Amino acid sequence: MRRMNETRPFRPDIGAGRLAPDKLAGNFSDIHPPLEQHEALVEADRCYFCYDAPCMTACPTSIDIPLFIREIQAGNPTGAAKTILSANILGGMCARVCPTETLCEEVCVREVGEGKPVKIGLLQRYATDHLMEAGEHPFTRAEPTGRTIAVVGAGPSGLSCAHRLALHGHDVTLFDARPKPGGLNEYGIAAYKATEQFAQREVDFILSIGGITLETGKALGRDIHLADLRRDYDAVFLGLGLAGVNALGAEGETSSGSADAVAWIADLRQTTDLANLPVGRRVVVIGGGMTAVDAAVQAKALGAEEVTIAYRRGQDAMNASAYEQEIAQTRGVQIRCHLQPKSILAEGGHVRGIELERTRVEDGRLAGTGETVTIEADQIFKAIGQSFLPDGLDDESDGIALERGRIRVDAERRTSLKGVWAGGDCIFEGEDLTVVAVEDGKVAAESIHAALAAENGLGARIAGVMSDAVEALTPGRI
Incomplete structure (x- = not known):
């Protein structure tokens, strides 16, 4: 890797079309070919x-x-x-x-x-x-119950909740702020893990159960409001995900060429031609989780010559699994540990490198050593975690209870507001895993269904529908 040279005129090297189409196609092909x-x-x-x-x-x-x-x-x-x-x-x-x-x-x-x-x-x-x-849905929807539920967020937890509720015979309106449903599966997962538009094909498969109306471009607090949803629907499920991005807090963070890894991955997932997506020749990714690995590997796949993941602790403390780390390293990504960002170096308003401080662990706590290293870079991606933005939740007079910045729920995913459930990354102790979000949506849907069954005049009929639906889902009976 070249050292910074202050006497040489700086020209950021970010460009598209670094690789031939066939090479790009190979780099972004299915990482795990299906079994015959x-x-x-x-x-x-x-x-x-x-x-x-x-x-x-x-x-x-x-x-x-x-x-x-x-x-x-x-x-x-x-x-x-x-x-x-x-x-x-x-x-x-x-x-x-x-x-x-x-x-x-x-x-x-x-x-x-x-x-x-x-x-x-x-x-x-x-x-x-x-x-x-x-091309056929494996389950049959129960007879309509006449009940309606609003599901806000068409990510894994929202899709799971909507499907289970529709299966039980309820009518669901599924809202999402983005132009396309799918949430993290559509916008946040590395392209080589879900090829051939699989995320959208799976959404179509889920919606084919019937009883689900999808409305995209509808953001909570802007286009729809929780108070209105509580008034107009029998129940509400919030699968809002994490829309905020943690800042580095480093000098020069707003320089051109310094970007949010999550947003960049979303752009990559939505591009129709990877050859037109610009990438730096020298890329540094700050972070140690799955997003950091996904960004680094895809930057390398687009043609970046030098890609470095810089993480503040040791490699065994990275949130990305050992397997994901191996993918990064075998695809040419260098992982450097015990480095925390100090300042982003820029010239003419554009990134030219990053200064990092070496760290060590003292009595279980991370501490800086005072020694710094500089890595030359044309592009820097921040992947140090996301945060929950409670947009649209403050228009309730009694509010919705939060815990450590996320929505507080009980074991059935009920929030502090009557008739409102939540799941996925937006809830306290939510995990950044698709499978956990799916379980949240499923648990919430069953809780909503049980709550509707308990209401006056509907208990016997809805309980019967629930029994039929559960029987239909019992392994060995389908």
């Missing part, structure tokens, strides 16, 4: 079908993993997909983006005993892809 039928059968045969399956316990949505693998082994991928989707309606995307290496596959008996787990994620994808390609 024979491969899936061989892999399914490796499962021990544990009675007290630790993999099922490790799955936030409690998918019956031994059952769906046995169904694949028996030559019934459609049945396997129904088992998966009865617990996780976004099972197709989760098969692509879940950190299975730290969830189901980490506790697989094969992993514990042999260091080589059953490829649960790829088997899940094999089954769900098979069913989605058939």
Whole structure:
């Protein structure tokens, strides 16, 4: 890496079309090619079908993993997909983006005993892809109950909640501030993890249950208001995600060439031609999570020559899993640890490098050493976490309770406001995982359904609908 040279005229090198189209296509091809039928059968045969399956316990949505693998082994991928989707309606995307290496596959008996787990994620994808390609929704909506629910946010938690409520016969209006539904799955995941417009195809599949009206370009607090939703609908679910981006707090942060990694990934996901997306020749990403890895790997895939992830603690403390770190390193990204940003160096209003201070851990706390290093860069991405913006929640006279900056909920995802539930990243202790958000939406939907069933005059009829729907979702009956 070249050193900063103050005597040389500075010219930022950010450009598009650094790589030939075929090279770009290869760099952004599916990171995990799907299993062929024979491969899936061989892999399914490796499962021990544990009675007290630790993999099922490790799955936030409690998918019956031994059952769906046995169904694949028996030559019934459609049945396997129904088992998966009865617990996780976004099972197709989760098969692509879940950190299975730290969830189901980490506790697989094969992993514990042999260091080589059953490829649960790829088997899940094999089954769900098979069913989605058939073009038919596997579940039948219950008879309409006449009840209406507003779901704000068409990300994983909102989609999960909307689908489960529609399945129970309720009418759902699904609002989202962006032009397209999908949330993180559409705008925030690396393009090589969800290829061929899979996020939108999965949304179409979910909406095909019926009973869900989608309204995009509707932001809470701007176009729709919580007080109105509470008045006009029988229940409200908030799946607002995290719209805020944490600042570095470093000098020169607003210089041209310094950007939010989340916004940049969203732009990349929405571009129709990767060859037209500009990237720096030398890129530095600040952060240690999945977003940092996704930004760094994709910058390299676009043709950046030098890409560095700078993280303030040791590599074992990074939020990105060891597997994700390996992806970055094998694709040419350098990971440098114990470095925290001090100032962004700019010339003519544009980034030319970043000064970082070396750190160490003293008595469990991070401390600066006073020693600094400088990395030359044309482009710097900030990926140090996101925050919840309570836009649209302050128009309620009694307010909605927050805890540590996020919405406080109980075990059933009920908020402090009557008739309002919430889930996903916007809630306190919410995790930045698609599968956890899906579970939040599912739990909230069942709680909403039960609350409606308990109301006067509707208990018996809705309880009957609930019983029918639950029976239809029971693995082994579908």
